Amino acid sequence: MTQRYQKICKNGHQLSVTYRGTSDPTEFCPECGKSVISTCQFCHAPIEGWDEPDGIVYLGQRTADRPNYCKKCGQPYPWTSLIISTVIELLDSDEEVSDQDKTLIKSAIPDLLVDTPQTKLAEAKFKKGFSKVSILVKDSLYNLLVDVLSDTVKKSIFPN
Known part of the structure; x- marks a missing residue:
């Protein structure tokens, strides 16, 4: 499995669950205009998203739950x-x-x-x-x- 990450705006709109980066993107939410993050704002751990199966072509919708708290430091998003x-x-x-x-x-x-x-x-x-x-x-x-x-x-x- 390859771990992908989420891009979520600061208001909680999920933009992607398959982000490949481990740092915050420099973009804004098309729904509300807030900045988009992919890491915890306290400990900078990436927000985990889709677990991509290695060697398998997946044709379905890729989903991941939007977390409320960082799993590394416990701080609220x-x-x-x-x-x-x-x-x-x-x-x-x-x-x-x-x-x-x-x-x-x-x-x-x-x-x-x-x-x-x-x-x-x-x-x-x-x-x-x-x-x-x-x-x-x-x-x-x-x-x-x-x-x-x-x-x-x-x-x-x-x-x-």
Whole structure:
């Protein structure tokens, strides 16, 4: 197998999973205009993409999951940090929610993005605070989180 790498803009749009370079390209996303990266911005490890089979012609679609965190240093990628900061800003804009409930939801978000022993606790915290959030913020949080949560977490906190 030959490891290929991903090119992803800082907003999280995947441009390629078969990049051959190991340094950041000098290009911008055609969807949003943000700069494109192929390495962790902290440790500079390449973002792994397609595992290309050696000696085999592959005719199908090449895919790879977009990671939320660097597997070498554990730091969040820019799109993950953006999701977390946007959730915080959305919650802070909702004047109907108490500071205690905002803190409850904010503390749950990082553990909702990954499956850890803390994920079930995070689901409970999120659901408790989420029930008190305004409809506008609920819809925005749903649209922001639906693509980054695991199927299990999605079903638990957004059952409809």
